[in-house]
Amino acid sequence: MVVSAMGDTTDDLLDLAGQITKDAPAREMDILLTAGERISMSLLAMAVTELGVPAHSYTGQQAGLRTDTRYGKASIVAIGPERITNAIDEGQVAIVAGFQGVNELNDVTTLGRGGSDTTAVALAAALEADVCEIFTDVDGLFTADPRIVSTARKIGHITYEETLELAANGAKILHLRAVEFARRYGVALHVRSSFSDKEGTWVTDETAPGQEETMEQPIISGVTHDRSEGKITVVDVPDVPGIAARLFEVVAGAGANIDMIVQNVSTHGTGRTDISFTLPESDGRAVLDALSDAVDLLQYSEVRWDDQIGKLSLVGAGMRSHPGVSARLFGALWEAGVNIEMISTSEIRISVVTRAEDLETAMRAVHTAFELDAEETEAVVYGGTGR
Amino acid sequence: MVVSAMGDTTDDLLDLAGQITKDAPAREMDILLTAGERISMSLLAMAVTELGVPAHSYTGQQAGLRTDTRYGKASIVAIGPERITNAIDEGQVAIVAGFQGVNELNDVTTLGRGGSDTTAVALAAALEADVCEIFTDVDGLFTADPRIVSTARKIGHITYEETLELAANGAKILHLRAVEFARRYGVALHVRSSFSDKEGTWVTDETAPGQEETMEQPIISGVTHDRSEGKITVVDVPDVPGIAARLFEVVAGAGANIDMIVQNVSTHGTGRTDISFTLPESDGRAVLDALSDAVDLLQYSEVRWDDQIGKLSLVGAGMRSHPGVSARLFGALWEAGVNIEMISTSEIRISVVTRAEDLETAMRAVHTAFELDAEETEAVVYGGTGR
Numbered sequence: 001m002v003v004s005a006m007g008d009t010t011d012d013l014l015d016l017a018g019q020i021t022k023d024a025p026a027r028e029m030d031i032l033l034t035a036g037e038r039i040s041m042s043l044l045a046m047a048v049t050e051l052g053v054p055a056h057s058y059t060g061q062q063a064g065l066r067t068d069t070r071y072g073k074a075s076i077v078a079i080g081p082e083r084i085t086n087a088i089d090e091g092q093v094a095i096v097a098g099f100q101g102v103n104e105l106n107d108v109t110t111l112g113r114g115g116s117d118t119t120a121v122a123l124a125a126a127l128e129a130d131v132c133e134i135f136t137d138v139d140g141l142f143t144a145d146p147r148i149v150s151t152a153r154k155i156g157h158i159t160y161e162e163t164l165e166l167a168a169n170g171a172k173i174l175h176l177r178a179v180e181f182a183r184r185y186g187v188a189l190h191v192r193s194s195f196s197d198k199e200g201t202w203v204t205d206e207t208a209p210g211q212e213e214t215m216e217q218p219i220i221s222g223v224t225h226d227r228s229e230g231k232i233t234v235v236d237v238p239d240v241p242g243i244a245a246r247l248f249e250v251v252a253g254a255g256a257n258i259d260m261i262v263q264n265v266s267t268h269g270t271g272r273t274d275i276s277f278t279l280p281e282s283d284g285r286a287v288l289d290a291l292s293d294a295v296d297l298l299q300y301s302e303v304r305w306d307d308q309i310g311k312l313s314l315v316g317a318g319m320r321s322h323p324g325v326s327a328r329l330f331g332a333l334w335e336a337g338v339n340i341e342m343i344s345t346s347e348i349r350i351s352v353v354t355r356a357e358d359l360e361t362a363m364r365a366v367h368t369a370f371e372l373d374a375e376e377t378e379a380v381v382y383g384g385t386g387r
Numbered sequence: 388m389v390v391s392a393m394g395d396t397t398d399d400l401l402d403l404a405g406q407i408t409k410d411a412p413a414r415e416m417d418i419l420l421t422a423g424e425r426i427s428m429s430l431l432a433m434a435v436t437e438l439g440v441p442a443h444s445y446t447g448q449q450a451g452l453r454t455d456t457r458y459g460k461a462s463i464v465a466i467g468p469e470r471i472t473n474a475i476d477e478g479q480v481a482i483v484a485g486f487q488g489v490n491e492l493n494d495v496t497t498l499g500r501g502g503s504d505t506t507a508v509a510l511a512a513a514l515e516a517d518v519c520e521i522f523t524d525v526d527g528l529f530t531a532d533p534r535i536v537s538t539a540r541k542i543g544h545i546t547y548e549e550t551l552e553l554a555a556n557g558a559k560i561l562h563l564r565a566v567e568f569a570r571r572y573g574v575a576l577h578v579r580s581s582f583s584d585k586e587g588t589w590v591t592d593e594t595a596p597g598q599e600e601t602m603e604q605p606i607i608s609g610v611t612h613d614r615s616e617g618k619i620t621v622v623d624v625p626d627v628p629g630i631a632a633r634l635f636e637v638v639a640g641a642g643a644n645i646d647m648i649v650q651n652v653s654t655h656g657t658g659r660t661d662i663s664f665t666l667p668e669s670d671g672r673a674v675l676d677a678l679s680d681a682v683d684l685l686q687y688s689e690v691r692w693d694d695q696i697g698k699l700s701l702v703g704a705g706m707r708s709h710p711g712v713s714a715r716l717f718g719a720l721w722e723a724g725v726n727i728e729m730i731s732t733s734e735i736r737i738s739v740v741t742r743a744e745d746l747e748t749a750m751r752a753v754h755t756a757f758e759l760d761a762e763e764t765e766a767v768v769y770g771g772t773g774r
Contacts, residue, residue, distance in 0.1 A: 021434070021437040023437075027443065041418070042418040
C-alpha cells in the first residue's frame with residue numbers, strides 16, 4: 001500500500017511554512033511536507049495491525065526509493081525495494097510513504113504533484129506486480145465529469161495514451177506523471193473507489209488485461225473540461241518572420257506553460273496580425289508583466305487578458321481510424337448554440353475553447369452527440385481522499 | 388540546535404493513534420511521533436534562513452544518532468555526527484531533530500521522555516562542545532518552584548548530582564536522563580530562558596566553568612515538591628523474615644516504581660506490622676490489584692490507598708559536611724505545624740511526606756529556614772515550550 005497525507009495535512013504544513021517565509025528553502029520544504037505521509041502511514045499500519053493483520057510502514061528511504069536532488073520535484077532514479085519484498089514474503093502488509101524518496105546526499109526529497117500515485121506505479125513496476133490499484137473517491141474514470149454530465153458512464157477499459165490526454169486536459173482522477181510511468185513500464189492500473197468493491201477502470205495498453213487480442217476501440221473514450229486556463233491576445237503585432245518566436249521567448253521567460261496557440265491570418269492589409277494563446281490562469285500575471293516590458297521588442301498595440309474561457313476536449317484512440325469526428329463535434333456545438341473560439345488537435349484529441357458560461361452546455365451536447373450517455377444514471381459517491 | 392516538537396504536536400499525534408488503537412505497535416508509534424520534530428526542525432531552518440543565516444535541518448538518522456531497537460525508549464549506542472560537523476565547518480546552523488535516532492534495521496526510534504534534552508547533551512558530547520545550552524521557559528533552575536515559593540532564587544551554579552536529585556524529586560526543568568548523560572560525559576549544561584539573554588543556571592561537576600578551584604558549596608541548593616505520588620499501606624502483615632521481599636516482589640510484578648518505604652516496628656505484640664510505600668499515582672491501580680490477588684501469600688488484613696500526600700525534598704551537596712540539616716528541617720516543619728508522615732534520605736537529600744494540603748506551607752517554611760529566600764522577588768516569565 002502506498003499512502004499520501006491525510007486530508008488537509010499538506011495544505012496545513014504549507015500554511016505553517018508560509019507564516020515564516022515566502023521563499024522557503026526547497027530542501028527544508030521537502031522535510032516539512034514528508035511529515036504528512038509519515039503520520040498517515042504509521043496510523044494506517046496501526047489500523048491494519050488492529051484488524052489482526054501484521055503491517056509495517058516504510059518511508060521512501062526505507063522502501064529504497066532513490067531520487068535525484070531536485071527538491072520539490074525530484075525524479076525517481078532507482079528503486080531497491082528489498083525491505084518491501086522481504087516484508088511481503090513474511091506475510092506483512094507493507095505500507096509505503098508516497099510522494100517521497102531520498103537522494104544521494106541521504107536527504108529527503110519529494111516527487112511533486114501526483115507524487116503518491118507515481119510512487120505506487122514505480123513500486124508496482126519494481127515489484128513486477130500484476131496490477132497497481134489506485135483507490136480514489138470515485139468509481140473510476142468517467143466519460144465526463146458526472147457533476148456536470150449526469151449521464152456520464154464509467155469507462156471499463158482505456159489506453160495509457162487516452163488517459164494521458166484526459167489527464168492533461170482537465171480530468172483530475174489520475175496524475176499525468178503516474179500514467180506516463182505506467183505506460184513506460186507497462187504497469188496495468190486499476191482505478192477504483194475506496195468506498196466500494198466495484199470494478200473500476202482499467203488502464204493498460206491496447207490489449208485489455210487477460211486478453212491476447214487487441215480490443216476494438218470505442219471511437220471516443222471521454223470528454224473533459226478545464227476551467228483553469230485564461231487567454232492572452234496580443235493585438236497588432238508585425239506579421240514578419242520570427243515574431244512568434246520572439247513573442248514566445250518572452251512568454252517562456254516568465255515561466256509559463258502555454259497550451260493552445262492561434263495566429264490569425266493578417267487580414268487588414270496592414271502587415272499586422274493577432275496572436276492568442278491559452279495558459280494556466282495562475283501564470284497570467286507573470287506573462288502580462290513580461291509582455292508589458294517587451295512592448296518595444298514586439299511592437300504590439302494592445303494585450304488582452306480573458307479568464308472567462310472554458311476548454312472542452314474530446315479524447316479517443318478510435319479517432320485515428322474514424323474520419324468525421326471533428327465535423328460531428330462542431331455540428332453538436334453549433335446546434336447547442338456554443339461558439340468556438342480556438343481549436344487544437346492531437347492524434348487522439350480535439351480541444352475547443354468556448355466561453356466559460358457555455359462550457360457545461362457544450363459538455364452535455366458533445367457527450368450526447370457521441371453516444372456516450374449511460375442508459376441509467378450511475379450513482380457516484382464523492383468523498384475526500386486528500387490525494 | 389536540537390529541537391523538540393512544537394506545542395501540542397506530540398499530544399495531538401498520540402491522540403490520533405489513540406483513536407485507532409489502545410495497543411499501537413511501538414515501531415509505528417515511533418514513526419508517527421518523530422513527524423513532530425521533522426515539522427519543527429524544517430520550519431526553524433526556514434526561519435533561520437529567512438534571517439539571512441544559512442541553516443539546514445537534520446533528522447536523527449542524518450545526524451548519525453544510532454540507537455538500540457527498543458522502540459519508544461531507545462538508548463543511544465553511538466553518534467557519528469559527520470554531517471553536523473561538516474555543516475558547522477561550512478558556517479551553517481545545523482538544526483537536529485531531538486528525541487529520535489535510527490537503529491541497526493534502519494528503523495526510526497524514539498528516546499522516550501526527555502529525549503530532546505538527551506539528544507542535545509549526547510550531540511554536545513560527540514562534538515566536544517564547550518557547553519550545551521538548554522533553552523526553556525524559565526530563567527534557570529530555582530531554589531524552589533517560584534509559583535509556590537515567591538521568594539525563590541535562581542541558582543547560579545549546581546552540581547550534576549544535586550541536579551539529579553532535584554530532577555528525581557519533582558523539579559521539572561531538566562530531565563533526569565539528560566543530566567545523567569551530561570555527568571557521564573562531563574558536558575557543561577547552561578539552563579536558560581528562551582525569552583531573554585539573561586545568564587541562567589550552570590550545571591557542571593563541582594568545579595564551576597572557568598574556575599580551577601572547587602567552589603564552596605552552599606549547604607542547600609534547593610527544595611522540590613512532588614504531588615504525583617500516592618501511598619499504599621499494607622496493614623497487619625506477619626512480621627517474619629522475608630515478608631518485605633515477598634511483598635515487593637508482588638509490587639514489582641505490577642511494574643511499579645517504588646519511591647519511599649517505611650516498615651513500622653511491630654508494636655502490638657501480635658507479631659504483625661504495617662508496611663507503607665509511595666509510588667507514582669498512575670501505578671496505584673495496578674499495584675492495588677496485584678496486592679488484592681496476593682492476599683493469601685501476604686496474609687495482610689487490609690490495604691489502604693492514600694493519594695492526598697505531598698513530598699518535599701531538600702537537596703544540597705553541602706549536607707555531607709554540615710550536620711544538623713535534618714534537625715533544622717524537622718524544626719521548621721514543626722514550627723509551621725506540618726506533620727511528617729515518612730522520611731527518606733540520600734547522601735545529599737532529605738525527603739519527607741506530608742499531607743498534600745500542607746505541602747505549600749511546608750515548602751515556604753523550609754525555604755526560609757535554610758536562608759534560601761531572595762532579598763527581592765525576581766520576575767519569572769512562564770511560556771509554553773512544549774518540551
